[in-house]
Amino acid sequence: MSTVGSGPTGDLLVWSMIIGIGAATFVIRLAPIALLAHLELPRWLKQALRYVPPAVMAAIIAPPLFFAGGEPTMSPDLPRVAAATLAALIAWRTRSTLWTVVVGMLALWGLQAVLG
């Protein structure tokens, strides 16, 4: 038994991670299609699963706006927050990933140039 926090490193860690997540994901994807001919997901679980995408996506979006350079700070990175806000407006209006990314990057570069 390895203690939590040590475990494999380097190449072994990467391959364990790829194969482990890959296997878990395949089971998650296959189980309902293969088994649900006979059983139904409980209602509470279906309801809870609806909120996984917005919760997870927001949790992936937010930290890089505050932790520029990898160091946790409580002061938001202003160019990033402003560019992300503008990108969210573009996403709302256009529903286009391409425009969201293009406008967001241009805004970030512009703001970084201006604010130094």
Add this chain to the structure above:
Amino acid sequence: MRQVPNARSEFTTGARAFVPLSMSIIPFGVVCGAAASTAGMTPLQALAMSWVIFAGSAQIAATQLFAGGAPLLVILATGAIVNLRFLMYGASLAQHFRSLGRRWQMTIAYLLTDQAYALTVVHSTQHPDRQDHLHWFYLGLAGATWASWQLATIAGILLGSLVPPSWSLDFIVPLTFIAMVVPLLGDRAMSLAAAAGGLASVLLVLPLKLNLIGAALIGVAVGLSAEKLRVEA
């Protein structure tokens, strides 16, 4: 013999339905490849992520945790939680695909993505008369998605090593997710789930990089509570 051309035309229709999606899937795949390669994975490992896992959000989450030095168990648990939503898609698709053979079901499962699920449901609702060949539509759509994802990953691996960090291309990751999450926010409970998840991911200081899991659970709890309050109100 009528079945063969029908299957083929549904496959083509599915592949064609991918075209508008490519505008969101290809940039996301490039980002995944670039992120994995700049996090220190070899090109083979970065590419293996895309064909073994084949799920962008989990790939990005795992890459970020790996780069941050998280332990394996946390990376595995986070990847699995990010992908739990496929349970919901599978449960919904099961009614169409439960009578297919095991090989078809495994192929369908491996190729399952947010986009393949959403468009297959739309297609099935719009063409109730074509249910017999829905799996061929799905295969065309999801197969095109898979092939583009792999090519985009390779492009990202090649580009990621060329671009200097001062270009801040890491910012494409949150931008891609903004484009995916914003259309979900029409509903108040979904918005609250997103707000809670985002806030918690910044404020939570959890050991071992458990922040994403913690934030996801808080977001789901807040979304459910908001829904419950609205029903009772």
